[in-house]
Amino acid sequence: MSKELEPLADPGLPEHVHRKADIDPIAAKRAERQVAVLFSLSAAGTLLFIYSFFFIKEDLFIFIPVMGDTNAQQLGIGLGIAFGLLFIGFGAVHWAKTLMPDQEVIAYRHTLRSEDSDRGEFIKAAKLGAEEAGLGRRPLIKRSLFAALGLAGIPAVVMLRDLGPLPGNSLNETSWKTGTKLVTDPGDRPIKASDLEVGGVAQVMPELAPGKKRTLEDIAKDAVLLVRLRPIDFQLDAERLSWTHEGIIAFSKICSHMGCAVALYEQTTKHLLCPCHQSTFDVTRAAKVIFGPSARPLPQLAITVDADGYLIAKQPFTEAVGPSFWERKS
Amino acid sequence: MTARERIAGNVANYVDERTGAAAWMKKNLQKVFPDHWSFMLGEIALYSFVILLLSGTFLTFWFDPSMRHVVYEGSYQPLKDVEMSAAYASTLHISFDVRGGLLMRQIHHWAALIFLAAIVAHLMRVFFTGAFRKPREFNWILGIGLLTLGIVEGFLGYSLPDDLLSGTGIRIAHAIIQSIPVVGTYLSFFAFGGAFPGEIFIPRIYIVHVLLLPGIFLALITVHLMLVWYQKHTQYPGPGRTEKNVVGYPLMPVYMAKAGGFFFIVFGITALLGAVASINSVWLFGPYTPAQISAGSQPDWYMGWLDGLVRMAPPIETYIFGHTISWNILIPGLIIPGIIFTGMALYPFIESWMSGDKSEHHLLDRPRNVPNRTALGVMSLTFMLVTLINGGNDIIATHFDLTINQIMWFSRIGVIVLPPLAFVITKRICLSLQRRDRELVLHGKETGRLVMLPHGEFIEVHEELSAAKKFTLTQHVQPQAIALVTEDKQGVLNPKGIRAKIQAKLSKANAENIAKPTATELKELESGHH
């Protein structure tokens, strides 16, 4: 650095300015009292806690502006604990600020780097140790040790094998079979085509065999949403149109993006919206994605009616429902 | 000697004869800590961690981490006789049938949010003041590790009550795991013990949440603090403060009283929030089932940016050779976060390479004096803020009369356009602030007082800065650009050609500063005046 870039000189630590409490005994006494008052407030907070915990009824609600009707016990316990803690803190800090020494002190930093002599000795010792162990001279030991160590890690991974079963084909299967009845969820009532009005929706599940219970894993794949439109509103190819029944179309309710329940049906636009990431699907065009991150339409379930007029599945889903995965075919 | 002194002396003697603690204690009771409000941010995080341990332990006394089906019989009437998991039922039990249980749940959750907010604020302080530079790079990496673990830990905690909102979060986490190429399906089956949701994930994440991660936390926090202790705290520049000293208050008594008091204050504020503000009202969400969903399903704020990224991702999925790859999940869910966190962890080394600065630093930078770094920081924050806004786009849409589609498009474009813009603007602001500092040192502060000179000219009186202030504004070392050496002494082409070129370019950008005033300049100016 050349002479003309000479920086400004360091004037050094500023002179210590005394606080009022340092020079005025009355101020010091006042500060002492303030600290004591703060600590007493803390004690009062704890008393509030004890009172609230033991003597306020659990079902007492009091009106507090902004919060509305509030549970008095929970509020009393909370405020009691909060004040009990806060005022200890305020007292301690006020004490430190007003009465403890406030002269800044200087400490010097030590260099983090070791002395060269220490470094030398360390290297010597490390080398000697390695020499004595003979790692460098006996490569056979070294190599076999590393191989053994590496292999010894295998159980740590393999032992985790039984964390879960292998997926197999399970992601491609649902409980929907040819002829499975559609039942309302909740309620488990079979439904007829006439039960659903144009503009109506219904959350449905496959009918359960008697005595069986629906598991969450089933629900996570089986949930289906029925929507009824006017048949002329559809813009479907012949096959997909044949999967509908009198304007009723069925889609998997599990989002093809990340598996949330897609069920926000807008009657005016005939769009389905997923509230998690806002993928928007057009019901009239077989749930084609028209907005958002999802890359695939919702799988459509082919439906028809049985002899009694109840809605049934015409066939199982033709593709895997829910989010994508590596082995997914499509 | 009073009786009390005698007893204390005996105890001290007993301990010291067995540990030799006195020598160590003598030195460390005098340990000096510099005082600045921004140095308390890390302390907020530390104390929140302690609060989390205490309140979390309380919750474990009643929480039943099981997905066993039960029928709710507790005192919250709107869920009476509803089928749910034992985890959810026991959360309701804590909330409504344990005195102060709901308060403790709320303290635990608020403390978690404050914990992560304080970590992020602490990270920003360390970044913008350059406290991560040599010799503190390891501690920076530890900090990034703690932030990452904190996010995971928070998310697992949010998932434990098994309510509709937390189940939705787990559903999304599951989809991210499942999207990993080749092994994703298997990983998800191992993690969940089969198909989603299964009956085992709550007990599994419970043990990770209450034992595994807190254990790792404890270890990492200990090392983090020991390094701070050993390397001594950084300090802001000012008169009397150098790279060789540390100016502040001794541990005993001032700092102990302040830091100890601050622990009570942080705990008190958290308890206050828990007392007056509802958080995670799980009883309203209902138990989780995969077929249900609520409008406005959001994660906690520290995951909001991730959710925002996922929301704005373009709908790309490829199907090649019989395999599906969900880029719409992989890129925002794993690749971008991976890049962000790796980049953050490596930043100290990147900056040191860029600037060629290999020296030790204990004096902090004023952010304006390092325009490149400050601009980079603001750029990253802008990126995060845009993604965070998109993570709450539905709530914002309904509250500010916008459409989710508008906010989504704003974010999709903004996330690319706004960060570079923020970089340029921040850098310009930093340079203007440097210019202002220069003016202040050379010409003093404008006082607004007008004075008429004898010959009728009006001038504004400038008040000269104090020597201390002048020093503070000029003490920093301004970096020099690394000269590009393309040939070595023998005239042979430098083998590191391209790397050196990039480094030279970056260091030039890094060195772009307004020349600070020097003593010589000031003297010349003074002699001109008088």
Added chain:
Amino acid sequence: MKFISKYRRHKFATPVLLLIALSALGFTFSAATAAPNQSAATASARSTLIEEGKEIFLKGCSSCHGLNAEGAAIAPALIGVGAASVDFMVATGRMPMQDMSQQAMRKAPVYNEEEVAALAAYVASLAHGPRAYTNAEIKWERDGNTAEGGELFRNNCAMCHNFAGQGGALSQGKYAPTVMGVEARHIYEAMIIGPQAMPVFNDKIITPEEKLSIIKWIKSAESEPALGGAALGRVGPVTEGLLVWTLGLGLLIGIAVWLTAKAR
């Protein structure tokens, strides 16, 4: 008021109510037709009501919905929508619309109850459609089950109206409004008619008893006190995160500034 609402269960409740409405409106008319028998009075009252409704319709609605409620480019036909639609749309203030925005908004109603009844009678006279209900008919307190209603709400309603019925965003600026503070009959009618973007939930999909349960759950959520303190809008983690970064960290940093400032 209690004893009046008790009588509203009577099968003549609706006609009597209409009669009262009429007497308030047409004092001279009711004075002239002295003591006729009940059904004749109802019939003539109804036809008068329809006339009244038509008048209101021509003044306030026909510019958009057409002179004969046949609809136009900017507004749908009202033939066959029934009295339920009219009661829901007009009595909640959604109709007449203030501006041609995406969606009619709930606001203070423009027409009073009698005028709504007249309008509903007129629209109902055009073609058959779902009838309107009175609050007294919707016996949710007696026949509903809160917990069951919660299940139904989470399955059928929460996806748009949020877990606590606070409402939520739909696509392109549409939104599901909050269901808090909505009269029971309007909630009931909304499920039957599927107003605006909302789909229809007829009695086969959600039975009348189930509808009452849903209403009971909504009313329970509405009157639920602040169990954990200020509810922060009941919209989930977004407001919680906002509070932590503003009030939470703000307070703590403020205290840290005080703590590190030099005392005088």
